[in-house]
Amino acid sequence: MKGKIVIVFGFALFSFIQTFAQRKFSEGSIVYNVTVNTNDPNPKLADGFDGATNTIYIKGKLSRSELVSVYGTQSTIIDGRTGKVTVLKEYGDKKYMINMTPADWIEANQKYDSVSFTYENDYKTIAGYNCQKAIGKLKNGESFTVYFTKELIPESRDFQYSNRSLPGIALEYESTLSKNKVTFSASKISFDPVPVAKFDLPKSGFRVMTYQETKGSGK
Numbered sequence: 001m002k003g004k005i006v007i008v009f010g011f012a013l014f015s016f017i018q019t020f021a022q023r024k025f026s027e028g029s030i031v032y033n034v035t036v037n038t039n040d041p042n043p044k045l046a047d048g049f050d051g052a053t054n055t056i057y058i059k060g061k062l063s064r065s066e067l068v069s070v071y072g073t074q075s076t077i078i079d080g081r082t083g084k085v086t087v088l089k090e091y092g093d094k095k096y097m098i099n100m101t102p103a104d105w106i107e108a109n110q111k112y113d114s115v116s117f118t119y120e121n122d123y124k125t126i127a128g129y130n131c132q133k134a135i136g137k138l139k140n141g142e143s144f145t146v147y148f149t150k151e152l153i154p155e156s157r158d159f160q161y162s163n164r165s166l167p168g169i170a171l172e173y174e175s176t177l178s179k180n181k182v183t184f185s186a187s188k189i190s191f192d193p194v195p196v197a198k199f200d201l202p203k204s205g206f207r208v209m210t211y212q213e214t215k216g217s218g219k
Contacts, residue, residue: 025169026155028191030056030127032184034067036177049177054184056159059194063159077199078105080156086201096214097206104211105161112162114139117146126171127186134166144174152189 034052052069061080066073072091079085083102089095100108115136122133124147131147138144150168157164163173171186 022151022153024155025058025152025191027059027194028189029058029194030169030171030186030190031188032056033187034069035183035185037181037183049182057194057198058154058156058159059196059199061156062196062199063156064199065159076159077201078156078158079199080158088202088206095206097202097208098211098214099208100211108211109161111138111140115162115165117166127189129171129189131171136162146170146174147172 032054034049034054036049048071049069052067054065054067057064057066062078063080064075064077066075072089074090075088077086077088083105085100085102085105087096087098087100089098106113115138117134117136120133120135124131124133126147126149129149129151131149134146134148136144136146144162146163146166148163148166148168148170152169154169160170160173162175163170171189173184175182175184
């Protein structure tokens with residue numbers, strides 16, 4: 001009987017320590033450095049994204065990602081309460097506001113529907129957090145590598161559609177851009193409050209379009 005009590009107590013203590021080590025990430029920001037890997041002998045795209053960053057701002061169910069490069073800025077604002085998504089593209093004097101319904105957002109990310117992950121016994125520290133390696137497998141047979149941490153649990157998982165089923169936040173992950181493999185690696189994580197104005201939409205200066213209008217237009 002005594003042995004059983006010790007085992008139960010030990011399991012409860014382990015669960016408590018594991019839970020205590022996790023932190024709910026309900027507000028703050030994550031800065032990712034962007035690296036384009038290409039075999040192109042004339043890598044204009046890679047050069048253009050040299051030094052690019054992607055910053056994620058989170059406030060409860062609201063999120064905003066800002067991809068900044070020499071080409072300009074592309075922001076994706078997601079209201080997790082309504083499912084509404086707005087993409088802002090600012091390239092020089094060309095500015096577009098693309099409104100997306102929840103159905104549009106699912107369609108735009110259909111490549112990542114039913115993605116399955118296998119977890120490997122491979123770990124590394126990224127931005128001060130212990131991260132485990134996972135391999136994501138897509139329906140079309142493609143795969144990508146992710147390092148995620150269980151130490152941070154997001155309140156909303158919409159800001160990383162491809163990694164939303166992971167039990168934590170991806171701090172390094174692969175994606176594609178114009179058939180080139182792109183790696184996003186977190187360099188800074190902040191828990192500073194994010195002003196709600198960060199998620200406001202511009203009132204003027206942008207050409208407003210629906211997602212359906214942009215399909216096939218190159219916007």
